[in-house]
Amino acid sequence: MALRELSSLEKYLGLKKPNKYSTQGDKKVPVLQNNNGPPLVGLVTIACHLVKEAKRPELLGDSAEGRAVVQQWLEHRVTKLDGCTKEDTKTILKDLNLYLQDKVFLAGNQFTLADAFIYFGIHPLIVEMPIQEKEQYVNVTRWFDHIQHHPGLRHHLPPLVVLRNRIYTSRHH
Amino acid sequence: MTKETVDGAMEEQQAQSKKGLKKQQKEVEKAAKKAEKQAKLAAEQQSTEEDDFAKDRYGVLAMVQSQQKLDRTLVRVKDLTPEKADQLIWMRARVHTSRAKGKQCFLVLRQQQFNVQALVAVGDRASKQMVKFAANITKESIVDVEAAVRRVEQKIESCSQQDVELHIERIFVISQAEPRLPLQLEDAVRPDGEGEEEGRATVNQDTKLDNRVIDLRTTTSQAIFRLQSGVCQLFRDTLTQKGFVEIQTPKIISAASEGGANVFTVSYFKTSAYLAQSPQLYKQMCICADFDKVFCVGPVFRAEDSNTHRHLTEFVGLDIEMAFNYHYHEVIESITDTMVQIFKGLRDNFQTEIQTVNKQFPSEPFKFLEPTLRLEYTEALAMLHEAGVEMGDEEDLSTPNEKLLGRLVKEKYDTDFYVLDKYPLAVRPFYTMPDPNNPKYSNSYDMFMRGEEILSGAQRVHDAQLLTERAIHHQIDLEKIKAYIDSFRYGAPPHGGGGIGLERVCMLYLGLHNIRQTSMFPRDPKRLTP
Numbered sequence: 001m002a003l004r005e006l007s008s009l010e011k012y013l014g015l016k017k018p019n020k021y022s023t024q025g026d027k028k029v030p031v032l033q034n035n036n037g038p039p040l041v042g043l044v045t046i047a048c049h050l051v052k053e054a055k056r057p058e059l060l061g062d063s064a065e066g067r068a069v070v071q072q073w074l075e076h077r078v079t080k081l082d083g084c085t086k087e088d089t090k091t092i093l094k095d096l097n098l099y100l101q102d103k104v105f106l107a108g109n110q111f112t113l114a115d116a117f118i119y120f121g122i123h124p125l126i127v128e129m130p131i132q133e134k135e136q137y138v139n140v141t142r143w144f145d146h147i148q149h150h151p152g153l154r155h156h157l158p159p160l161v162v163l164r165n166r167i168y169t170s171r172h173h
Numbered sequence: 174m175t176k177e178t179v180d181g182a183m184e185e186q187q188a189q190s191k192k193g194l195k196k197q198q199k200e201v202e203k204a205a206k207k208a209e210k211q212a213k214l215a216a217e218q219q220s221t222e223e224d225d226f227a228k229d230r231y232g233v234l235a236m237v238q239s240q241q242k243l244d245r246t247l248v249r250v251k252d253l254t255p256e257k258a259d260q261l262i263w264m265r266a267r268v269h270t271s272r273a274k275g276k277q278c279f280l281v282l283r284q285q286q287f288n289v290q291a292l293v294a295v296g297d298r299a300s301k302q303m304v305k306f307a308a309n310i311t312k313e314s315i316v317d318v319e320a321a322v323r324r325v326e327q328k329i330e331s332c333s334q335q336d337v338e339l340h341i342e343r344i345f346v347i348s349q350a351e352p353r354l355p356l357q358l359e360d361a362v363r364p365d366g367e368g369e370e371e372g373r374a375t376v377n378q379d380t381k382l383d384n385r386v387i388d389l390r391t392t393t394s395q396a397i398f399r400l401q402s403g404v405c406q407l408f409r410d411t412l413t414q415k416g417f418v419e420i421q422t423p424k425i426i427s428a429a430s431e432g433g434a435n436v437f438t439v440s441y442f443k444t445s446a447y448l449a450q451s452p453q454l455y456k457q458m459c460i461c462a463d464f465d466k467v468f469c470v471g472p473v474f475r476a477e478d479s480n481t482h483r484h485l486t487e488f489v490g491l492d493i494e495m496a497f498n499y500h501y502h503e504v505i506e507s508i509t510d511t512m513v514q515i516f517k518g519l520r521d522n523f524q525t526e527i528q529t530v531n532k533q534f535p536s537e538p539f540k541f542l543e544p545t546l547r548l549e550y551t552e553a554l555a556m557l558h559e560a561g562v563e564m565g566d567e568e569d570l571s572t573p574n575e576k577l578l579g580r581l582v583k584e585k586y587d588t589d590f591y592v593l594d595k596y597p598l599a600v601r602p603f604y605t606m607p608d609p610n611n612p613k614y615s616n617s618y619d620m621f622m623r624g625e626e627i628l629s630g631a632q633r634v635h636d637a638q639l640l641t642e643r644a645i646h647h648q649i650d651l652e653k654i655k656a657y658i659d660s661f662r663y664g665a666p667p668h669g670g671g672g673i674g675l676e677r678v679c680m681l682y683l684g685l686h687n688i689r690q691t692s693m694f695p696r697d698p699k700r701l702t703p
Contacts, residue, residue, distance in 0.1 A: 131560065131580075163560055167583070168580065
């Protein structure tokens with residue numbers, strides 16, 4: 001899964017030559033062999049490296065604070081979201097929903113790596129979610145629909161249908 | 174005796190006498206207390222007998238065995254209005270609550286959905302003993318009361334009769350209720366949310382159903398079943414006006430009408446028979462017998478081992494069948510118009526009942542369009558597809574998809590009632606007429622209320638040859654349905670119809686969530702009593 005994300009990221013960044021990745025450990029942590037030095041280990045590490053390679057530093061944040069927030073979200077993705085239990089998902093989604101109440105992007109006012117990787121990570125959860133639940137997490141769904149339409153981002157993931165109008169308006173039934 | 178033993182005996186004696194002394198003392202105390210109590214009782218009794226000038230204005234009457242014909246009018250609680258102020262009236266009701274407060278006793282007297290506050294106060298009409306008697310009448314007891322109707326300045330919010338109260342002059346118990354009720358009526362009408370919030374008791378469904386007689390006394394139950402009676406009434410009246418004839422069909426039959434899986438078998442003398450799963454076959458035979466337009470109201474038995482919120486093993490079916498001229502849409506129009514008349518009748522004449530039910534079970538009012546919305550199956554598939562649901566062309570709708578479709582239709586057209594037309598032929602019974610232009614589809618339809626199916630219907634095959642072909646295709650034993658096929662051999666008009674479940678229609682109209690709430694004495698795989 002992580003390897004497909006990295007390959008999608010490469011396509012998004014417009015990197016001409018796709019890299020060859022290997023994995024290590026039973027968690028299948030991606031590894032990138034580097035000609036210049038020690039191998040890069042870890043989804044976030046490799047992603048940041050690719051961004052630098054493609055000379056798109058704004059994807060990591062536009063200010064010191066922005067960069068810190070992006071790193072926080074990337075860490076959140078790898079530590080909390082990946083491999084979480086069903087009960088954790090509910091808390092994670094609830095918190096994300098609250099966070100996105102007044103924001104268009106996760107960090108700052110533009111698309112960053114944080115948006116990309118949280119989108120990749122949360123996709124399997126949203127795909128399984130019944131419409132009623134999607135309407136409950138209204139901000140997550142709105143942000144998700146926005147990000148999945150971001151040009152050039154969505155390569156390995158199928159698009160999700162998000163209804164324009166709410167169909168579960170009252171709390172009954 | 175040795176000294177030891179003597180000593181021992183002495184000790185024993187001493188111990189005994191100590192014990193004995195104690196015992197004696199206790200006995201004396203006990204006797205003293207008893208005497209005190211008796212004296213008190215005697216004093217009370219004396220005072221009771223002494224001061225009770227109202228002795229013949231209250232009490233428990235002998236069982237009414239039709240000993241006499243009293244020419245007395247009993248006023249209904251719902252007629253206790255300020256117009257009757259200062260009149261002395263008799264009435265019979267249940268004691269809903271009784272609460273003594275010093276020299277007064279407040280009672281709430283209840284009659285079906287209506288209740289009124291009543292008061293017994295120590296004065297020149299009522300004695301202390303009478304007030305005490307009133308306060309001790311057990312809940313749910315039936316009483317005859319003679320009282321003066323008095324206006325009140327402040328509205329009594331907790332009663333249905335808010336502008337008057339009764340000042341009791343005579344009160345007699347006609348039928349006493351046992352002191353421990355299996356459930357409390359206030360608990361049975363409490364909305365679930367409120368119960369949780371305030372930490373008060375609510376009654377769970379099984380308890381209610383086990384003690385149905387008491388549960389049916391609640392205002393909510395009274396309202397639900399009055400509304401149900403209204404549905405039956407409106408069904409009959411509307412169809413009779415349209416020229417339909419009511420018929421009665423047999424429920425003990427020789428062959429399973431809808432397929433052998435969900436049918437009850439009964440022993441029938443030396444063989445067995447089945448309980449009818451629907452009046453289908455007989456409705457159609459009536460059409461072939463020139464009754465033209467028929468309907469029937471009767472029990473339907475389905476041996477489905479489903480423990481869901483919407484299945485019963487026995488329910489009341491309201492079935493329609495009619496001959497039509499050229500197109501089965503004539504039938505759809507007739508049925509939808511009947512349904513709309515029922516909805517209008519309920520909306521216009523049963524608002525009190527609807528509001529009463531909503532107090533305990535809040536829900537949105539039922540919405541419908543005129544003329545009724547009719548969607549084709551292919552349109553429905555497209556709507557579901559747009560919402561991200563993948564379904565095959567000839568696939569039947571699953572329950573979750575039905576519900577989702579209901580939501581999408583509500584959002585798009587703002588209606589809780591619609592018809593889905595042209596179902597795939599593969600998922601319909603063998604007697605359904607195929608579509609003339611597309612063999613994958615059929616002239617059949619379902620109707621939905623709040624996203625749940627309430628009616629399944631179709632144009633029927635009225636040609637004996639085609640019917641035989643369809644039966645063979647469905648691998649049905651022709652011997653078992655010989656009489657049915659024969660009825661189409663001697664001239665049969667084109668016809669169609671459908672059937673609805675009374676309990677389901679009531680449940681969905683009121684926005685309730687379990688069909689046992691709208692069945693008086695429900696039957697399901699786990700329940701055979703009361």
